[in-house]
Amino acid sequence: MCDHQRFPNLCRSLALLVAALLLQASTPIESRATPGPPPPKLKVRGYLTARIDGTTVAILDDQIHCAGAKIVAHDSSGDHPMASADLAMGMLLEAEGVWTGHHQFSAEKITVDAGLVDKQVHYGAYLQEEPKDAEKIKNGGPAELKADGEWLLLEAKTKRTWTAPEPAVVNASVTGAPAASSAAGNAANQSGLAGRHLEYQGTRRSDGKIATEKVELGAPAPADAYKMPHGLEIVRAKDPQTGIDVVEFRRGKKVDGRMKLFPEKTVQEYVSYLGDSLLPAGASGTSKALEFRFFVIEDSSINAAALPDGTVLVNTALLGAVENEAQLAFVLSHEIAHALQIHYWREVHETRPQRIGLLIAGIAAGAFIGDLGVFMAELGMISVINGHQRELENQADRLGLQNIIEHGYDPRPAPGFMRLIVERYGARSTSKLWSNHESAVLRGSFLTVQLMKQYPDHHFDGKRTNSNEFDTMREALGPVKIE
Numbered sequence: 227m228c229d230h231q232r233f234p235n236l237c238r239s240l241a242l243l244v245a246a247l248l249l250q251a252s253t254p255i256e257s258r259a260t261p262g263p264p265p266p267k268l269k270v271r272g273y274l275t276a277r278i279d280g281t282t283v284a285i286l287d288d289q290i291h292c293a294g295a296k297i298v299a300h301d302s303s304g305d306h307p308m309a310s311a312d313l314a315m316g317m318l319l320e321a322e323g324v325w326t327g328h329h330q331f332s333a334e335k336i337t338v339d340a341g342l343v344d345k346q347v348h349y350g351a352y353l354q355e356e357p358k359d360a361e362k363i364k365n366g367g368p369a370e371l372k373a374d375g376e377w378l379l380l381e382a383k384t385k386r387t388w389t390a391p392e393p394a395v396v397n398a399s400v401t402g403a404p405a406a407s408s409a410a411g412n413a414a415n416q417s418g419l420a421g422r423h424l425e426y427q428g429t430r431r432s433d434g435k436i437a438t439e440k441v442e443l444g445a446p447a448p449a450d451a452y453k454m455p456h457g458l459e460i461v462r463a464k465d466p467q468t469g470i471d472v473v474e475f476r477r478g479k480k481v482d483g484r485m486k487l488f489p490e491k492t493v494q495e496y497v498s499y500l501g502d503s504l505l506p507a508g509a510s511g512t513s514k515a516l517e518f519r520f521f522v523i524e525d526s527s528i529n530a531a532a533l534p535d536g537t538v539l540v541n542t543a544l545l546g547a548v549e550n551e552a553q554l555a556f557v558l559s560h561e562i563a564h565a566l567q568i569h570y571w572r573e574v575h576e577t578r579p580q581r582i583g584l585l586i587a588g589i590a591a592g593a594f595i596g597d598l599g600v601f602m603a604e605l606g607m608i609s610v611i612n613g614h615q616r617e618l619e620n621q622a623d624r625l626g627l628q629n630i631i632e633h634g635y636d637p638r639p640a641p642g643f644m645r646l647i648v649e650r651y652g653a654r655s656t657s658k659l660w661s662n663h664e665s666a667v668l669r670g671s672f673l674t675v676q677l678m679k680q681y682p683d684h685h686f687d688g689k690r691t692n693s694n695e696f697d698t699m700r701e702a703l704g705p706v707k708i709e
């Protein structure tokens with residue numbers, strides 16, 4: 227997944243993770259399939275995407291048979307018994323049981339979280355573009371506001387705090403940023419609203435939009451949130467020995483690591499062009515600190531990553547795995563959202579201390595090589611993924627979906643990409659490795675539910691799924707190694 231020799235510090239955590247996984251994966255089939263002991267209890271976790279019959283529900287393509295299962299609803303007050311008839315679309319389920327066939331899971335216990343069932347919505351996000359109705363919002367009139375991957379409808383009665391606070395005053399107290407990082411280096415365009423934080427609260431309507439009760443405009447993120455940690459810089463360079471094009475991770479004059487750029491110019495240019503075309507109109511609100519650059523890295527794992535400074539790395543294996551431009555546009559939009567929503571910063575600064583120990587491998591891998599949610603880098607980490615991190619991935623997914631829809635793509639292939647990952651790595655009934663792929667099941671089921679809830683009236687037929695440029699890129703890419 228990365229060059230361990232030349233990239234020792236940054237990759238250590240990931241290397242350990244990968245080594246552990248390889249050990250698991252290389253366990254001989256015989257030893258796993260030995261008859262005798264009952265099959266191990268496994269878990270499936272994801273959002274309920276459909277009801278099949280009275281006792282069967284679906285999480286993406288997996289059918290969960292619940293007859294005889296103990297079902298409990300979990301909330302802050304504990305577990306409460308629940309009937310299978312009450313399982314509803316959008317609930318987050320964790321089913322324990324055994325696989326009885328392809329996509330067939332027999333559950334013994336199901337723990338239910340309200341998940342996306344709640345109509346009440348309350349989140350915060352950085353505005354990714356200038357609100358078109360800014361004046362109307364300011365003047366207290368009805369208005370529409372695009373934020374957090376949602377469409378917020380403001381009415382006259384919507385409580386609004388729309389006087390943007392001065393960044394110099396608010397940064398340190400609101401975001402917990404160190405004092406040194408606030409005013410002077412603040413990157414947000416102070417005359418505009420893109421890049422500022424917005425909190426909202428409301429109720430989802432049947433058309434998928436949010437009837438908003440309250441909006442509160444906050445400060446932009448501190449400029450440091452868009453910087454690489456440890457003073458790292460990412461630069462395009464040539465490997466001094468071989469002369470091949472690389473991306474270098476530098477601290478001052480010291481080179482911490484190099485990643486090999488895919489040499490085919492057509493491929494680099496296409497991904498760069500597509501990435502640029504997907505940047506939200508107001509990403510320039512943070513442009514002084516955040517400059518998006520898209521690089522195709524020669525790497526056989528299906529992965530993409532966004533670094534805090536806007537560098538987006540896309541592996542050749544991912545380009546080889548996506549089926550069309552809509553899927554790639556979704557992946558890039560998801561990564562763009564990670565950077566614009568300062569997810570790395572939030573994880574470092576908002577994660578409670580007791581969780582940091584558990585998450586450290588994830589942060590190192592996510593920051594430098596892997597993506598925190600969707601792809602291979604998350605293997606083995608899912609058991610330590612907590613609600614907070616799921617929230618960040620869900621936010622990037624919401625924003626990614628909205629972004630590609632706004633750019634004229636059919637969003638329906640997006641969950642299809644998650645299915646593809648599930649199928650590719652889905653030797654599920656015999657391999658422990660599978661249970662770690664629930665990340666793709668979780669993402670795919672989230673996207674499916676989000677699409678159904680948010681865009682119930684939208685018909686995406688006729689929207690773009692592919693382009694000639696994508697096909698040309700694939701030809702130039704040629705066959706790539708995918709692990």
Ligand SMILES: [Zn+2]
Pocket residue numbers: 560564597598599600619622
């Ligand atoms: Zn992600």
